[in-house]
Amino acid sequence: MPVQKPSLPKGTRDFGPLQMAKRNFILDTIKDTFRLFGFQQLETPTMENLSTLTGKYGDEGDQLLFKILNSGDFLKNVKEEDYRSGASAVLPLVAGKGLRYDLTVPFARYVVMNRNEITFPFKRFQIQPVWRADRPQRGRYREFYQCDADVVGTDSLTCELEILLMIKRVFAKLGLKDYDIKINNRKILTGISEVIGESGREGELCVAIDKLDKIGWEKVQEELSQRNFSASSISKLSPVINLSQGNKSKLEFLKSFLKDSEIGLKGIAELEEVFSLLSRYGENESNIDFDVVLARGLSYYTGAIFEVKVNNVSIGSVSGGGRYDNLTGMFGLEGVSGVGFSFGVDRIYDVMEELELFPDHQAENTKVLITYFDQEGFEYGLGILGKLRQAGISSELYPEQAKIKKQFTYADKKQIPFVMVLGDNEIKEGKVGLKNLQTGNQEMMDVAESIEVLR
RNA sequence: GUGAUUGUAGCUCAGCUGGUUAGAGCGCUGGUUUGUGGAUCCAGAGGUCGCCGGUUCGAACCCGGUCUUUCACCCCA
Numbered sequence: 001m002p003v004q005k006p007s008l009p010k011g012t013r014d015f016g017p018l019q020m021a022k023r024n025f026i027l028d029t030i031k032d033t034f035r036l037f038g039f040q041q042l043e044t045p046t047m048e049n050l051s052t053l054t055g056k057y058g059d060e061g062d063q064l065l066f067k068i069l070n071s072g073d074f075l076k077n078v079k080e081e082d083y084r085s086g087a088s089a090v091l092p093l094v095a096g097k098g099l100r101y102d103l104t105v106p107f108a109r110y111v112v113m114n115r116n117e118i119t120f121p122f123k124r125f126q127i128q129p130v131w132r133a134d135r136p137q138r139g140r141y142r143e144f145y146q147c148d149a150d151v152v153g154t155d156s157l158t159c160e161l162e163i164l165l166m167i168k169r170v171f172a173k174l175g176l177k178d179y180d181i182k183i184n185n186r187k188i189l190t191g192i193s194e195v196i197g198e199s200g201r202e203g204e205l206c207v208a209i210d211k212l213d214k215i216g217w218e219k220v221q222e223e224l225s226q227r228n229f230s231a232s233s234i235s236k237l238s239p240v241i242n243l244s245q246g247n248k249s250k251l252e253f254l255k256s257f258l259k260d261s262e263i264g265l266k267g268i269a270e271l272e273e274v275f276s277l278l279s280r281y282g283e284n285e286s287n288i289d290f291d292v293v294l295a296r297g298l299s300y301y302t303g304a305i306f307e308v309k310v311n312n313v314s315i316g317s318v319s320g321g322g323r324y325d326n327l328t329g330m331f332g333l334e335g336v337s338g339v340g341f342s343f344g345v346d347r348i349y350d351v352m353e354e355l356e357l358f359p360d361h362q363a364e365n366t367k368v369l370i371t372y373f374d375q376e377g378f379e380y381g382l383g384i385l386g387k388l389r390q391a392g393i394s395s396e397l398y399p400e401q402a403k404i405k406k407q408f409t410y411a412d413k414k415q416i417p418f419v420m421v422l423g424d425n426e427i428k429e430g431k432v433g434l435k436n437l438q439t440g441n442q443e444m445m446d447v448a449e450s451i452e453v454l455r
Numbered sequence: 456g457u458g459a460u461u462g463u464a465g466c467u468c469a470g471c472u473g474g475u476u477a478g479a480g481c482g483c484u485g486g487u488u489u490g491u492g493g494a495u496c497c498a499g500a501g502g503u504c505g506c507c508g509g510u511u512c513g514a515a516c517c518c519g520g521u522c523u524u525u526c527a528c529c530c531c532a
Contacts, residue, residue, distance in 0.1 A: 007505095007522085007523075008523095010522090010523070010524095058530095060456095060529075060530060060531095061530085061531095063456075064530080064531090102532090130532085132530095132531080132532095134529095134530075134531075135456080135529090135530095136524090136525090137525070137526070137527090138525075138526080139532080140530095140531070140532080141532090144532065145532090146532065147532095296531095315532095316531070316532070317531080317532065318532070319532075320531085320532070342532065343532080344531095344532030345532085346532070347532055348532090371491080373490065403489085404489095404490065404491055404492090405488085405491070405492070406492095407491090407492090408491060408492035408493090409492055409493090410492090411492070412492045412493060413492090419491080419492080421490075421491065423490055423491095424490090425490090433490095433491095435491075435492095437492065437493090440491095440492090442491080
């Protein structure tokens with residue numbers, strides 16, 4: 001029988017021990033931070049009913065959903081005429097479930113289903129993989145983890161403040177320094193589209209403007225006129241594009257620019273409030289950049305929006321989020337506003353790898369390997385092994401009789417720092433030989449002594 | 456989804472305009488060393504050249520398809 005070469009589905013990865021150590025370093029930092037800020041953990045199923053997922057991410061998003069084929073005879077409901085009408089007619093008949101696409105929509109579903117048990121404001125965090133049938137690229141996978149923290153049931157801008165604080169804390173702990181938290185407010189974008197005379201078209205405006213740092217103002221203008229924005233509105237936009245540096249001066253400028261737009265001024269006021277809360281809290285504005293052209297695709301955002309970009313790396317945003325006034329509305333629960341954001345662990349991993357920011361990770365490792373020469377040594381070693389583990393020392397006994405060289409090589413490869421050698425002399429005296437592989441020092445001592453050394 | 460791009464040993468890569476038995480470094484296994492790892496030296500194992508088909512006397516090399524990788528667009532973490 002010919003053996004097939006094993007392979008992974010496109011856009012998925014294995015995480016070996018070394019990678020897991022690094023990933024856990026990131027995940028633990030994020031979890032710590034969430035808990036420190038009073039968020040509680042939630043997990044939801046890998047799969048949701050397709051009806052829960054579709055229509056929440058736009059047409060593009062629906063295309064990117066992984067659908068799960070129904071069990072059993074999944075063709076039994078499909079009629080000839082359905083088949084002739086094409087894939088979109090057949091899909092709902094053969095697939096009733098899908099893999100989650102993000103953590104926000106399952107969260108909204110959870111809130112609606114448990115509205116009577118939940119105490120609002122509800123602060124939850126959730127760390128689970130999500131799946132997108134996207135075309136993979138660097139920093140873009142079909143299976144990746146999101147680390148979401150959301151607060152629902154309050155309009156307080158303290159939530160926005162806390163998001164900024166959590167991002168700053170996580171990045172500081174990870175050793176990431178050169179990054180920007182870009183913050184904007186959808187209301188400001190709405191205001192801008194009103195002021196330039198294109199009311200209600202902020203969606204399109206966002207899509208075009210979002211590309212500014214990528215393709216430049218010239219190309220954005222082209223795209224805007226292709227989208228039938230008038231020449232005069234485009235020229236009115238130009239001072240906004242060329243805004244000077246500094247959060248304060250940008251806000252001042254927009255205050256006068258948006259003086260005729262009530263909603264625009266509301267957005268400015270919200271943003272100013274967040275900055276003021278920040279300084280009350282005793283934190284400064286470093287790494288925080290008010291970016292008027294930050295748009296973000298997801299259409300459910302209605303207030304603040306965030307995105308975090310690490311500078312000088314070839315990877316897109318590593319974190320993002322915003323406020324949504326009515327996320328649960330689509331599940332029939334009105335008036336629950338929320339704000340949340342998400343860390344992309346996989347991208348943070350790639351960034352840290354690129355910048356070589358990982359500390360030496362051998363933490364999750366065995367402390368000592370017990371080696372021996374014969375059956376007697378093995379049996380003696382088993383007793384020692386029990387005592388070491390009793391004392392809480394991560395330890396291994398080489399599982400089979402082998403040349404001592406092989407046992408040492410095993411310790412060396414696995415980067416185990418200590419080796420115990422149990423030979424005739426040690427057994428006779430009831431002691432152990434403890435060797436530090438880094439220094440090469442070896443001493444004979446009691447088990448109790450060795451536990452002290454290893455601790 | 457559109458347009459490119461990549462695939463040769465476990466890993467990183469050579470391999471000329473198509474021509475005998477496809478190479479190197481690292482790694483791996485064994486020895487040098489029968490109570491001690493990393494170094495040196497020696498030896499060895501390991502490849503249907505991503506897969507399927509075609510052209511040819513002959514294909515790792517040319518052509519078509521397919522999968523995979525990377526990149527741009529789209530969108531996004």
